[in-house]
Amino acid sequence: MKLSYVYILKCSDNTYYTGVTSNLNNRLLEHKLGKHYESYTYSRRPVLLMFYTEFTDINIAISTEKQIKKWSKAKKEALINNVYDKLPNLAKKKFN
Known part of the structure; x- marks a missing residue:
């Protein structure tokens, strides 16, 4: 069974990058070394x-990555900090 991973990186400009990979250690090394000049993290x-987090189904991993990419910074930080009870309220639109 091949595992896939969805991951969140904090960049030097305090933004977050969300990605998916089948080899987490290798992909992290690529980000840290700047292997892909055109990538979001290269200049950050x-x-x-x-x-x-790990997945046994790559399709679910890709779907989860796409979902997290749409989240606000606050919602990503709640996930990072294991504050799962805050996730539903952070998904609600704020009205002025």
């Missing part, structure tokens, strides 16, 4: 792994 190094 150094990066720090803040969160990751």
Whole structure:
């Protein structure tokens, strides 16, 4: 059974990058070394792994990555900090 990973990196400009991979250690090394010049993290190094989770189905991993990418910074930080009870309220639209 091959595992896939969804991960969140904190970049040097305090933004978050969410990705999916089948080899977490290798992918993190690529981010840290700046292997991909065109990538989001290249000019925002150094990066720090803040969160990751494992999946046995790559399709679910990809779907989860896409979902997290749409989240607000506050919602990503709640996930990173294991404050799962805050996630539903952070998903609600704020009205002025």
